[in-house]
Amino acid sequence: MKVCSVSVDLDPISCYYGIHGLGEPPAPLAHVVLQRALPRFAEIFQRRGIHATFFVVGSDLASDPSGRATLTDLAKSGHELGNHTHHHRYDFARLSAEEIEREVADAHQVIAQAQGSPPIGFRAPGYDMSARVLRVLESQGYQYDSSLFSSWPYYFAKAGVMGVMSLLGRRSHSVLGDPRALTAPVDPYRPGSGPFRRGQSSLVELPIAVSPFLRLPVIGNWLLVAPARVRTRLLESVRSRSFFNLELHGADLLDADQDGIPTQLISKQHDLRIPLKDKQRAFEAMLDRIAQDYRFAPLREVATDVQREGKLRAGGQNL
Numbered sequence: 001m002k003v004c005s006v007s008v009d010l011d012p013i014s015c016y017y018g019i020h021g022l023g024e025p026p027a028p029l030a031h032v033v034l035q036r037a038l039p040r041f042a043e044i045f046q047r048r049g050i051h052a053t054f055f056v057v058g059s060d061l062a063s064d065p066s067g068r069a070t071l072t073d074l075a076k077s078g079h080e081l082g083n084h085t086h087h088h089r090y091d092f093a094r095l096s097a098e099e100i101e102r103e104v105a106d107a108h109q110v111i112a113q114a115q116g117s118p119p120i121g122f123r124a125p126g127y128d129m130s131a132r133v134l135r136v137l138e139s140q141g142y143q144y145d146s147s148l149f150s151s152w153p154y155y156f157a158k159a160g161v162m163g164v165m166s167l168l169g170r171r172s173h174s175v176l177g178d179p180r181a182l183t184a185p186v187d188p189y190r191p192g193s194g195p196f197r198r199g200q201s202s203l204v205e206l207p208i209a210v211s212p213f214l215r216l217p218v219i220g221n222w223l224l225v226a227p228a229r230v231r232t233r234l235l236e237s238v239r240s241r242s243f244f245n246l247e248l249h250g251a252d253l254l255d256a257d258q259d260g261i262p263t264q265l266i267s268k269q270h271d272l273r274i275p276l277k278d279k280q281r282a283f284e285a286m287l288d289r290i291a292q293d294y295r296f297a298p299l300r301e302v303a304t305d306v307q308r309e310g311k312l313r314a315g316g317q318n319l
């Protein structure tokens, strides 16, 4: 049977304020993603027996004891915690080797404590990878990276938004990733000296899902805002693949009213206008549909198979 890994990037709300050039979020909302959205994901996954991968920002985990307790419980019940850097800097891939090492190592330490075992997987902020980051992950013993998202429509849409913001004199913390990622393989592979081509790295790359040919994004917030028919077509488009790496964000299950999200952010982040009930229903329908063709497994299981056998266990493609 084919394999689907569901992963949730637990970016704190300050990331969204940063992307849209809105300054700092109100203090009471600092941990809204871990405290309000994370338990909603946990409940949906539990009802379906899905073990997911949560990519955790180290500084958020370290400063939120109740969020840490939730994540520890999730790890104990079979979910995986992965490393999403310590401060989620969007310029992470362009930092010096020493700064990259510190961002990875600091998050590694707090996540290992919360999980009870060291994380073996990594996702870069803003999907931005570099050869320098790859070297650091190899030297710190990581088994897989899952940062590459080689979607042309996403890339050009992001470039457009950033261009308009700079024309308006608003500064986004977002960084446009390396365009070489747009021609990287879309199925699991072993990178080389750089992250975008095949080679002999000690870790494997598990790319985030895009559709064949046009490489349309098949990720949570695009699926959420898409009309139901488009959502169905996007999910259909990846059915020929033996591995489906479905990436979501913690903020996908925030509710503007219940969670007290300021209008300032809602006006910039369109999926926040959709009521939580509708988003939960859409997610649940999506997961039920996927369950007809795939078994669910956290990314670490897929990485272990690919590391050991050079391919997915369930008759997947060779590296």
Ligand SMILES: [Zn+2]
Residues within 6 Å of the ligand: 009, 010, 011, 084, 088, 124, 125, 126
């Ligand atoms: Zn992120």
